[in-house]
Amino acid sequence: MNVIAFLTDWGLSSYYVSVCKSVIKRINKNADIIDITHSAGHFNIKKYAALIFRACRDFEEGTVFLCVVDPTVGSPRKPIALKTSKYNYYFVGPDNGLFTLVIQEFGVEESVELADKRFFYKTDYSSTFHGRDIFAPVTAYISKGINIDHFGPKTEKLVTFEVQKPIIEGNKVICDYLYSDDFGNIETNLSSNYLEHLDLGKKVTVEINGAKNTARVVNNYAEVKKGELLLHIDSSGFYEISANQSNAAHKFNLTDDFEGKVKIYLEL
Amino acid sequence: MNVIAFLTDWGLSSYYVSVCKSVIKRINKNADIIDITHSAGHFNIKKYAALIFRACRDFEEGTVFLCVVDPTVGSPRKPIALKTSKYNYYFVGPDNGLFTLVIQEFGVEESVELADKRFFYKTDYSSTFHGRDIFAPVTAYISKGINIDHFGPKTEKLVTFEVQKPIIEGNKVICDYLYSDDFGNIETNLSSNYLEHLDLGKKVTVEINGAKNTARVVNNYAEVKKGELLLHIDSSGFYEISANQSNAAHKFNLTDDFEGKVKIYLEL
Amino acid sequence: MNVIAFLTDWGLSSYYVSVCKSVIKRINKNADIIDITHSAGHFNIKKYAALIFRACRDFEEGTVFLCVVDPTVGSPRKPIALKTSKYNYYFVGPDNGLFTLVIQEFGVEESVELADKRFFYKTDYSSTFHGRDIFAPVTAYISKGINIDHFGPKTEKLVTFEVQKPIIEGNKVICDYLYSDDFGNIETNLSSNYLEHLDLGKKVTVEINGAKNTARVVNNYAEVKKGELLLHIDSSGFYEISANQSNAAHKFNLTDDFEGKVKIYLEL
Structure with a gap:
């Protein structure tokens, strides 16, 4: 069953x-x-x-x-x-x-x-x-x-939308904003397989919706202070932007219908 | 079971x-x-x-x-x-x-x-x-x-509220506003059995809460442009006022606690 | 199972x-x-x-x-x-x-x-x-x-937060505000076991979040007029502040993240 x-x-x-x-x-x-x-x-x-x-x-x-x-x-x-x-x-x-x-x-x-x-x-x-x-x-x-x-005849070709792969340009990574979850965690299409692991502890600048904020690359929410932004690989294997015990989407003024790009500037 | x-x-x-x-x-x-x-x-x-x-x-x-x-x-x-x-x-x-x-x-x-x-x-x-x-x-x-x-003694008479049937006056149909669903679809008590089917493709004027808007009589949401109003028989057998991929209740400024009538003016 | x-x-x-x-x-x-x-x-x-x-x-x-x-x-x-x-x-x-x-x-x-x-x-x-x-x-x-x-080794001592018991001072009872439910019912930690039952029908003054309102001690919501406040022992055995067919939390301007005390002044 x-x-x-x-x-x-x-x-x-x-x-x-x-x-x-x-x-x-x-x-x-x-x-x-x-x-x-x-x-x-x-x-x-x-x-x-x-x-x-x-x-x-x-x-x-x-x-x-x-x-x-x-x-x-x-x-x-x-x-x-x-x-x-x-x-x-x-x-x-x-x-x-x-x-x-x-x-x-x-x-x-x-x-x-x-x-x-x-x-x-x-x-x-x-x-x-x-x-x-x-x-x-x-x-x-x-x-x-x-x-x-x-149930019916075989289909020839199924409808799919175009998926844009993340792009790396110099110290900048550009990927898709997908959605924010109930906590305000920001979900991207940047897979951990795609990007080599970022150095833990480093700071990055994240730009979404015209707003730029600094985030720290960590493994756990609790590694940054309450309210601070972090960038980490979440439980589904994609990079996520979160705020410890707070709402990251609010920090970028994201509304439910926002569509656009996430830009991550790596510190060199 | x-x-x-x-x-x-x-x-x-x-x-x-x-x-x-x-x-x-x-x-x-x-x-x-x-x-x-x-x-x-x-x-x-x-x-x-x-x-x-x-x-x-x-x-x-x-x-x-x-x-x-x-x-x-x-x-x-x-x-x-x-x-x-x-x-x-x-x-x-x-x-x-x-x-x-x-x-x-x-x-x-x-x-x-x-x-x-x-x-x-x-x-x-x-x-x-x-x-x-x-x-x-x-x-x-x-x-x-x-x-x-x-479980207990038989009841004599059960409590019911008065149900007002839809009224047809000339080219006007007056029925009850019941509620709006999660999409903002407006549900009425106008049964498809009660009213003879409206002519597909015709335009009607819908008045609710003091606001009047034009809607087209169709079978499917997709038959009108995105955002436009439609009047159709929904899957429960009642006439519903919807907006294609949009929120019809917002177009009539309906709040959750709105109670009142839906008036539909048929084009003759 | x-x-x-x-x-x-x-x-x-x-x-x-x-x-x-x-x-x-x-x-x-x-x-x-x-x-x-x-x-x-x-x-x-x-x-x-x-x-x-x-x-x-x-x-x-x-x-x-x-x-x-x-x-x-x-x-x-x-x-x-x-x-x-x-x-x-x-x-x-x-x-x-x-x-x-x-x-x-x-x-x-x-x-x-x-x-x-x-x-x-x-x-x-x-x-x-x-x-x-x-x-x-x-x-x-x-x-x-x-x-x-x-599953693993026995734990020595588990983490608990400090629970403050309700306090009775003269004609005043001070207890914790816990949360408001979906109806706006205000839940406290004042157990029916802790306080002797209040006299039914009496009025009390309830103070939360700086706002004071009068409530009546009753058994049922329906014993006060629609919109009026009541104090009663709810189905879990704790005192609850409610408004009949209305939202008690709104009457005290409580937001989701409110934390504080509930003060109940008994009429002597």
């Missing part, structure tokens, strides 16, 4: 998440569902793509990920299911770029368009709630062991 | 929801609990009544709904359990109008006042936390198959 | 809670996890200590509490597991005072430092996410029946 991991941008104040769980349970009453998040803001496909990628690696092989961030539901974007080459993960959701990072990192063993209405919740399915009507039931069938090639 | 669906207005920042789940598990260790919501604001019985009605229809026959929005807990309002004629749903909670819509739509096969303290969590139960002390344990016993007539 | 109760200060907008659940399920696939809360603010050990104490007493003997409020993760503070003398509860988390109240009230039968890496998620565990790498897997092993003395 595979675990189902569930992520949406629907928020928790309405009933949408619950009825998807109900639909899953109607098909697979022993389904074991773990919520990743439903409340990291609306519509931001790149942010949720990063959350999916970071979360999924701590799930077991064979986990079925039901991921619905779907601002263009009802448009011609395809509903899909895919199986990754590495880890044998299953991802079910819209073909709108949400799975860009897992596709790039794990490879696609197989992917299909969800077309066979026998696997839908209702054959007269709604045009605005594919989560309940298409994605949840297909997820439940996968968790029961149905092979994804039953 | 019936699923338990759980809805309250308690929020998620305290421990109240968790101890109810613990009480349920102490009685029925295999209970399968799905949270509908606990964070759609406080005390608003009409809003939660609408959420319950919209959510419940995607749950299986026999589901036990534990619903506690109970601003007058400890007053003479009765604690009740009821079974609906249609769907054989069970609802457990306060007799304060919260079940108005399910009573009207599904009918009541049987309803009882929760009076037999042998089914309570504590015989010296608290006066302010009937969720933990009365409703949760009774829910657990129902999920184990105990018939509701064991 | 013991229930696992899970509390953190991580919020729900990121994936941290989910990967801990995944790690638990990888070790104990039948684990039954109940979330206490993850969103009562950040870093406030005293507040979370109060939430843990109030929540835990409604859980069954043998429950395993995974509690991670850990502002100094990665510092020399110890990761621990303890078993209480009363109730046979298990608590897993950082040794930073978070378990002060349960230690004082229930006593410690046994406590160990989590040192044996065979029970960790990864032997090269992260320095900033002990929740996933140390506490979650140890919790899972306890829920499978592994005795805590397997």
Whole structure:
């Protein structure tokens, strides 16, 4: 019995998440569902793509990920299911770029368009709630062991957004701002694999959103004074900018919808 | 084994929801609990009544709904359990109008006042936390198959609030504003059954809270430009006013506690 | 099979809670996890200590509490597991005072430092996410029946913060403000056991944060008019200051990070 991991941008104040769980349970009453998040803001496909990628690696092989961030539901974007080459993960959701990072990192063993209405919740399915009507039931069938090639025709090419790799120019590293977490920790796409480890204890200057602040390269939050900025490799293997027991995002005046670059100036 | 669906207005920042789940598990260790919501604001019985009605229809026959929005807990309002004629749903909670819509739509096969303290969590139960002390344990016993007539005397008449049906006057439709969801989608009590389908592609003027805006009648969010308003039948069968990838409630300056009418002027 | 109760200060907008659940399920696939809360603010050990104490007493003997409020993760503070003398509860988390109240009230039968890496998620565990790498897997092993003395050496003395008992001076009671819940109910450390019951119906003056307001001593919210303040013994056995269908914390201009005293002046 595979675990189902569930992520949406629907928020928790309405009933949408619950009825998807109900639909899953109607098909697979022993389904074991773990919520990743439903409340990291609306519509931001790149942010949720990063959350999916970071979360999924701590799930077991064979986990079925039901991921619905779907601002263009009802448009011609395809509903899909895919199986990754590495880890044998299953991802079910819209073909709108949400799975860009897992596709790039794990490879696609197989992917299909969800077309066979026998696997839908209702054959007269709604045009605005594919989560309940298409994605949840297909997820439940996968968790029961149905092979994804039953759900529809193979897809040729999946939608992905362009991922910009970090750039090193002299003493400057430029990478993407991805999102800030609940603590105000600033998440980047600068992987520990990509950059050689920075010297612990050194100071760097971090520039985001026009604001520059000094941060110290450390292993732990507690190595700098309360409120001070630090740069470290977080538990997902990416560099993170944090403030010890404080909110780093506030120090750069970042709002939820900020998009842009993180520039790190190394002390030489 | 019936699923338990759980809805309250308690929020998620305290421990109240968790101890109810613990009480349920102490009685029925295999209970399968799905949270509908606990964070759609406080005390608003009409809003939660609408959420319950919209959510419940995607749950299986026999589901036990534990619903506690109970601003007058400890007053003479009765604690009740009821079974609906249609769907054989069970609802457990306060007799304060919260079940108005399910009573009207599904009918009541049987309803009882929760009076037999042998089914309570504590015989010296608290006066302010009937969720933990009365409703949760009774829910657990129902999920184990105990018939509701064991819990206390039959009730004569249940409390319901007056539901105003939508009105059509010439080219104007007047219906109730119910609530806005996490996306800012505006939910009304205008059922697709009630109004004949509007012509797709037509424009209408929507007036709420003194503000008038134009919306287009469509099937999907993606049929209007980003940020523009639309009127469509949502996945629960009611007309909804939305803004594509934007927040419709903001366009009408609606606050969480807004109550009032939605007026839709049809183009002739 | 013991229930696992899970509390953190991580919020729900990121994936941290989910990967801990995944790690638990990888070790104990039948684990039954109940979330206490993850969103009562950040870093406030005293507040979370109060939430843990109030929540835990409604859980069954043998429950395993995974509690991670850990502002100094990665510092020399110890990761621990303890078993209480009363109730046979298990608590897993950082040794930073978070378990002060349960230690004082229930006593410690046994406590160990989590040192044996065979029970960790990864032997090269992260320095900033002990929740996933140390506490979650140890919790899972306890829920499978592994005795805590397997995890590492016994601890000599656990960290606790100083708890100030309420003081009665003439007609004045001085106690601690602990936190406000989602409704704005104000929680104190004034136990019903500590103070003899106040006369029902009497008025008292409550002073918090420099603001004084009159409240009536009652059993139920509904005994005062809507919006009026009341003082009552809540469902956890402590005195609580509430406003009927309104927000008491707002009436004292309390912010989330307020710390201070509650003074109650009794009418003589």
